[in-house]
Amino acid sequence: MKLLLVEQSDAVRARISQLFEGLSGLSVRHVSSLDQARQCFAEFNPELVVTDVQLPGGNGLDLLQFIQERHSAALTIFITNHIFYQRRCMAGGAYRFFDKSLDMEKMLQVIRELTQQEGENGQRRTVA
Numbered sequence: 001m002k003l004l005l006v007e008q009s010d011a012v013r014a015r016i017s018q019l020f021e022g023l024s025g026l027s028v029r030h031v032s033s034l035d036q037a038r039q040c041f042a043e044f045n046p047e048l049v050v051t052d053v054q055l056p057g058g059n060g061l062d063l064l065q066f067i068q069e070r071h072s073a074a075l076t077i078f079i080t081n082h083i084f085y086q087r088r089c090m091a092g093g094a095y096r097f098f099d100k101s102l103d104m105e106k107m108l109q110v111i112r113e114l115t116q117q118e119g120e121n122g123q124r125r126t127v128a
Contacts (some may be wrong), residue, residue, distance in 0.1 A: 001115045004046035008036045008055055012100070016050070016079070019108055025115040036060035040042040041071055043111065050107070052100070053080040053089070059084070064092050070078065075114075079107055 003026055007013040013030050022027050029044050031037050034057040040046070049067060053060040062077055067074050073104070074093040086097045098107045 001026055001118050002046040003028045003048045003050065004033070004037060004040055004044060004061070005036075005113070006034075006049065006051035008032050008052060012052075015046065016104075022120065023108070023112055023115060025119050026111070032056065034063055035087060036068060037063050038066055040055060041067075045071070045116060046055075046074055047076050047118075048077065050077045050079055053078060053082045053085045061088065061092055068093055077107060077110070079103070124127070 003020065005016055005020070005028060007016060007030065013032065017028060017030055020026055028107060029046070031040055034055045037049070037051070040059070049063070049088070051060040055063070056118055060080070064076050067076055078094050078097045079100050080088045081100045083099050089097050096107070096110055098104070115128055
């Protein structure tokens, strides 16, 4: 499964990328801005996007709209400290929303289940 991580903080991006290294079946690219994320879609075509809400050049909701308009098959997971955006993100079509300070393991579990299902079935299915 191809995963795009969009996080403006170098330290947080490195920390999350390190967590992803332990997951098999995952090809990860990471960028730090909305513009870089949009450009990455053309060459990488991720199936899963993990993004913060606050991004240079816009925000995660702008990215979610871009994904839905052009790459509707990609799932979007928000991981942020700005939990007051949760309702807007989920109403906008986000797959999941996690608090960056509290829910890293929950996020990893969802991604682990998605990659396992893809490996077992050769296709992605929704995790309940």
